[in-house]
Amino acid sequence: MLVSARLILYRITSAAAITTTNPTTTIAVRCLKTVASPTIADRGRGVSKDDYYATIHHISNIVKRDIYMERTLNKMCMSSIVNSELVYRVLRNCCHCGVESFRFFNWARSNHPQYDPTTVEFEELLMTLARTRHWETMWKVAHQMKSQDLPISPSVVSFIIEHYGKHGLIDQAVELFNRLKNFNCPQTTEIYNSLLYALCEIKNFQGAYALIRRMIRKGCVPDKRTYSVLVNGWCSAGKMKEAQEFLEEMSSKGFNPPVRGRDLLIDGLLNAGYLESAKALVRKMTKEGFVPDVGIFNSLTEAVCKSGEVDFCISLYNDVCRLGLCPDIETYKIMIIAASKVDRIDEAFKILHRSIEDGHRPFPSLYAPILKALCRTGQFDDAFSFFSDMKVKGHPPNRPVYTMLIKMCGRGGRYVEAANYLVEMTEFSLLPMSQSFDMVTDGLKNCGKHDLAQKMEQLDISLRGI
Template identity: 25%
Template sequence: MICKQSRNFSAALFFSFNSLRRASFRSKTNPKAQTTLPNRVPKSTSYTNPLAGGDRRTILSAIPSPSAPSDSTAASIVSLLSEPSDIPLDLDFQLQNFKNKLTSDIVLRILRNYKQLGRSRTLEFFSWAGFQLEFRFDDAVVEYMTDFLGRRKLFDDLKWLLKTAASRRGGVSTRSVAISIRFLGRQGRIMEALALFEGMELEFFCRPDNLVFNNILYVLCRKDPHEDSMDAALLIFRQMGQPDEFSYSNILIGLSRFGRFEIATQIFHEMSRAHLIPTRTAANILIKQFCESGGKRNLVEKVRVTSFRNPFEILVPCVRAESSIESAVELFWAIFELNLVPSGHVINSLITELSHLQKFEEAFEILKMVGDRKLRCGDKSYMIVIQELCKICRADEASGLFEKMLSVGFKPKVAGYNSLIQMFCSLRHVEEAKKYFDLMKKKRCEPDHATYYLLINAYSEVRSWEAAYEMVMEMMDMGWNPNFDLCRVLGGILRENGRNDLVLKMERNMEIQLLHGDCKAGRVDAAYEKLKGMLSKGFYPPIYVKDAFEKAFRKAGKWKIASQILSEMDQFAIQKND
């Protein structure tokens, strides 16, 4: 009995002096160490990790709020410990009047003022109080210090604290072990967390509950980059008597992450039979991984033929891609029936893969659900399907879906309008494409340069020079210049119809736009040559371009050169007027 007590106090001494040594060293090397502590209550593992399980309200009610100590004893001790001093405090002397008044509740109230005390004083007081109470603290104190040490990565001290508390009290709470597992896993110390879980009954005299199980499953399924951890996670999962939704969600995330979809599907159906709903994170990861496994990149695969003398490879359709996407759709609707809607990103990933595989019927069903619920992802969801329909020129379905999108209340982006315009232009239905161009301006969706390129090209191909010229001039009014090939084709059509005046006007506007762009960008040399060439052709720039030219040369410090060519331009204007 005496030997056992001496071992326990040796452990406590080791914990005390090791903590103080580290705290004093860190305070010397980092003077800001005492002022950079987080201004928040150290949390229990069940509500800092959403997959760890437990009821947050229950845990919060078990730990007092971080207010000033209402007890006079705690307030007096905090006041004494907060006094600035360059020499170490003699706590036995300073706190000798409070030795008989110490309780776990008072110790916890003092510890929760760690920001006022500083890390070194907090650890020093805890060690002193531990010797006074022979480390027979309540669970709340042990849990608080476990969290305190874990946040500061003092894992050796954390282990000695658990061992000392277990030996003096006959065991520790499962929450203390769960907190330790969480912090070990957060730092990637997976094997230590697993060893702590496996030895908790022998060393700390407590049986794991769902809180501990959920934390170790979280560590193995979310933090460990090796697939071998999934085997250990499955064994631990099967040891649980009554897994909750967090247990199932953790294991589903791990299985999905490592591509073990058959087991993941079985566990999901097992979870449904138990009337449990997975977390939204688990549902999102499960569906997303199914989609990625059957994505467009896997539509074909290489198969090596070895029955011939010279083996060769052939490309064959990948059956796994279709089966994976079908499983993803089934899971999606099964999760939806549980009144759980996956995230918009996951819904769009599923719709994208269905559209790539041209499974539009399934995509339309999901779009109907998106429209009925008016989800935020609806704009992008509809446009994904519309763009895929436009690629294969299914005009009626694309137009009908676009009208449905407008009727539901979603607002298409420029890319959606451009897809429809490009499809109708490729089908030589230019007037239909022009209807969508007018519609996008009516809906206050400003066209971009690609929209004008598509329509100008289409009008040029059908030799509708009036409409093409009108679109070019409107495009230049918007500040965009058509490329050289487009102007060459349109200029040829205009000359064929005897409209050389329109060709000159188009060229003049293009020169003005290029000159204005050079002035705004500060390319004064290019602007000078451009203006010189315009004057030689008889083009006189408007006032706003002249002002931009003057401003650019003044900013570049080359006003003499600018004034010379501007005077020539004024003389040219006078001669033109005469």
């Protein structure tokens, strides 16, 4: 019964076969008629984008869900619109359906002689089959590409090798690596890195180290990912000493990593979850007068703040700034949020003022944590003054900031100010939440401000059109 219903849904051979009780199918036929032009890519000539993408979506759903996909697609009579762009978009939409994508690709090739697949569709299908672990089918498609003299790009090969590695199929990854000449694909640094990643996934560090020696012998220059893959692998296995020795050896051979070795070690320790070791290494660096990379510093402080050690982050931030670290906007965001959460409001203000001195115009998520901390500690007058200052010097407050401020005012019994912010929101065309109105009106009534409460109720009604 379910199969029959599905077939009825997709029976769209002609408009005569459509009934008014099935609007989904009716829309699909209209879309097919609209896009049925010889130049589907030129959608500017009378073919709307909505119709085009609706058709892609409808075909993709057939590929994903219809047991009798080929028969349903044949009944749609869409030979005039099957081309490389359409096939690619459908394959991309069905990137987690390996067998179904393969069937659709074969249907498009066998039933439409005018369709000549390009490298783009082949490679999209290869990645889908690798993602869904249909390895044998993937190799069949690769040999089809070879028979048509279509090369496989290094990025696709890297994708496949890494998926082999994720599933522990290192022999297959090495086999693909060794057979690349047969597919007109060079062994680039990107591909070496992918095989290196696969070896590290199974903790074969000896093989990974041998691969790097071969890589250098063949004239491929290691890049940042080469170092980070191996260092991350060693750190995840608790082999920090080996990672450090590897970096020192590569440096002595003249292959200095694009970022400093200690930064790579910190990143590797963070990725492996060794937070205390990463903190100790950064502390050692700062004592010796070295400054970590700003990206590494951001990753470290974010991880440490999540663990609740905000004081350590603030102290470290002050130290590295004295040593010459140039914070970016992400640094300011992390530190302001962290300092505000533990009511280190003076520190949060210092960090905010430094960001302004560096030329950054404060945006809502940067000043909202300070605003909330001031309200939480009962400093409402300072909060209101600060908020007014930010409306002038920073980016305009958004709906979440107003909602938070109104909520904090309610908690502190400042219902008149909360009512004023509700009105202010409407002046900026920001629709307040109904819960905000309820809280403010109830609070005003309890305070004896019945006239103001009535005005708030009338404003709520007028805004919502009740």
